Amino acid sequence: MSVSKRVNTVISALSLTLSLAITSVAASENVSTASLIQDVEQRQTAFSNIDKQQKQISKALGNSSPDWQQLEVQSAELTAHSASLQTLFVPGSQSGSKAKDKVWDNNIKFKAALANMDNSFIKMDSAIKQQDQYAAKGALKEANKTCRSCHRQYRSR
Numbered sequence: 001m002s003v004s005k006r007v008n009t010v011i012s013a014l015s016l017t018l019s020l021a022i023t024s025v026a027a028s029e030n031v032s033t034a035s036l037i038q039d040v041e042q043r044q045t046a047f048s049n050i051d052k053q054q055k056q057i058s059k060a061l062g063n064s065s066p067d068w069q070q071l072e073v074q075s076a077e078l079t080a081h082s083a084s085l086q087t088l089f090v091p092g093s094q095s096g097s098k099a100k101d102k103v104w105d106n107n108i109k110f111k112a113a114l115a116n117m118d119n120s121f122i123k124m125d126s127a128i129k130q131q132d133q134y135a136a137k138g139a140l141k142e143a144n145k146t147c148r149s150c151h152r153q154y155r156s157r
């Protein structure tokens with residue numbers, strides 16, 4: 001092989017390596033952008049479900065003899081959605097979101113406010129398991145107090 005041919009071979013091998021590296025960087029960026037968008041959708045869905053389920057539970061608890069079995073199922077779903085929120089506010093996941101910068105600038109306080117809601121739902125869930133209507137209503141009321149105060153601070157619309 002002549003020197004120039006060998007140089008050409010080396011150059012084409014290098015450029016192939018380089019283009020593969022660029023492709024894989026681009027691919028991983030696409031994946032992370034997609035997962036950030038997914039985070040926004042997942043937390044919005046979680047919040048919408050919480051909103052719907054807390055209304056159903058509130059209505060059922062207003063009944064003089066609630067359907068405890070159904071309440072347990074609804075409450076389990078709600079607490080799962082509530083718990084999922086702790087991991088769904090990934091830094092950088094703001095595009096298409098209603099969350100303010102403050103969610104990440106003041107993340108410790110934000111997470112504490114989320115935990116506040118979550119703890120009340122966990123309390124409600126154990127009261128439902130014990131068929132304690134009074135305690136369940138109280139815990140749900142507590143959880144619902146956290147919605148507006150957090151939205152005022154951390155949600156833009």
Ligand code: HEC
Binds near residue numbers: 050054147
């Ligand atoms: C710790 C703060 C916090 C608490 C507590 C909280 N929210 Fe939110 N909520 C947010 C933020 C931030 C968003 C915006 C999410 C986004 O768009 O990325 C939001 C969005 C929503 C949405 C809109 C979802 C959509 O489809 O865009 C609903 C509905 C909602 N919350 C209901 C509730 C209810 C009901 C409660 C109380 C039981 C509650 N939230 C408690 C912070 C909170």
